[in-house]
Amino acid sequence: MKNSSKLVSFLVPVISILLAFIIGCVIMAILGANPFVALQSLWIGAFGSLRNVGTTLARSTPLIFTGLCACFAYRCGVFNLGGEGQFLMGSIVCCYIATQSGIEGLPAILLCLVAGAVAGGLWALIAGLLKVYRGQNEMIITIMLNYVATLFMGVVYTNWLRDGSVPQTVSVPDSTKLSRLFGLRVTTAFVLALVAGLLVYYFLFYTSKGFQLRAVGLNMTAAQFNGFAVKRYILMSFIVSGAIAGLGGSAELLGTQFRLINGFGSGYGFDGVAMALIGQLHPLATIVVAIFFAALRVGSTTMQAATGVPTSVSDIIQALVIVFTVAGLAMVKLPQFKAFLGRLTDKKQKEAA
């Protein structure tokens, strides 16, 4: 039974992705494009050459960070929708240090990354304190703080750090940029993201603190009766998930974007939530899903050039995957479905006997 439930939790996202692609192909066909040509160009765009793989991995990097941010918080039962705001606060602080402090090179990079993580963690802590001490709905608070952070970034790039007449900040100095891997678009930020994912995985599943944190997420009342410091774990999950997002923000600034500009990090928070949910709150699965979505986005540009299908079809496919996965995961938990599964396995056992 244990094995079959594991298989099901793997199959549900896979079937959802297939279904989403089928619907995506129907949409492409309606728009007058050949779906097979479109899918082929999508694949070539994302993985066709080493260069494209590098671009895909670079694109996946910020998504991995916000995905891990969502993943970590939900494991503790905290619905942190503020990944985007925490990501932005990290990148804003990072931008200040990189461009204004006068420090350059490796020390600046380290300082920027740490400061970005701290900024993201503190920004998330606002919502955490309001949840723990005022009993407030963290979803609304974190969403509101996303808008505040976006507007604050607007102040930074249109006023305080504006680069001449263009509404964007000055660029990070060359020596403070993260180095590329093998001359590809992907930078050391990707390695950092993988390390963060492994650390989250290790913490959640191989330490007693991680176990307690998950226990709080599964049943807060039971955890309280067992003497776990529930409030402390909730606050910690806010801070750590915010720090992961903030780290992602500074890594994205130093690795890919180099300056703050309108639309920086836009939508990454919700994307992260989607990835964590499809990855069923498993950090490593979340990373895989993030790379998959990045491939979809990078590939869709090539697809648009080849077939004229707008790139936003990839957003539809992504959205359909989450719609199907969440529904599918709920469906397999229904008693009717469990009974059906039970009948299937019974039959097999009888046949074997």
Add this chain to the structure above:
Amino acid sequence: MEFAMNVILSSVRMATPLIFLALAELYSQRAGLVHIGLEGLAAIGSLSGFLVSLITGSPLLGVAAGAAVGILVNMIYAYATINLCAEQIVYGMAINIFAPALAAFIYRVYFGAGSELVQVGLMNSLASMLGVTPTSFIGKLFLEQTPMVYLAYALVIFTAIYFNKTKSGLNYKAVGEYPKAAATLGINVVGVKYVACVICGALAGMGGAYLTTCYTTTYTDGNVAGRGFIALAAVIFGRWSAGGVLLACLFFGFCDALQIRLQVSSYGVPYQFFQMIPYIATVVVLAVIGMKKAGPKGVGKPYLREER
């Protein structure tokens, strides 16, 4: 004085989409379904309203289309949360990702990439329909509004009466409080929940359509700008009653109106700081009212008939 009058007049306009969205949330939660996907429903409603009023030239049809599409999209939420017992919060989030992506895609497909800004005519106010031009403040306040504003207030009054004075309304509320007890009294729990989703989808779609038929002449991605979540806060702030929700929406509408007015008359202060006002006000309000629980007891819990 001029300033205050202008702020009050635009508060009424800014509060209207929030009233629709907050009522949508209220109807959903009263049937035990917490819905955080209003932002997405409003986005798709806003696009449908825009397209239909562009094609037909009638903003009223645009609003109707917004409602219809809102219902349609919300049926996905309804099936997943009612029949499949998916977690409501998670599914609301899925709607929040799905519906705006769909809206953005339809817009791209319909207008092509890099097209110029398309504009639609807005709905006429009651005053211009009657052919009068009010000059006094009171006249402007009561006559120079679009029909949607009157509809919003009529809906608030209807909702207050329905939930407190009618048998059907009390039955409806029972589903949100304790569905199993409601079922033993012969109330069709699943039916009520579906009705709730239809009402919620329609109202949320209309709230979104208001933005493109009565407020701005264009559609842009992200034009709902967090109103779906502010409406959620308004329901909490309004303690799940129609009157309270109305007052909460007027307050948030006032914050929005004040923000726009201050932007116009600001000197040297970056305008983004004023734009933050509604969002910060929401956080502050929620922090101040604290954790008094007053919502329906059965909210967020799935209803499985055969489960004990």
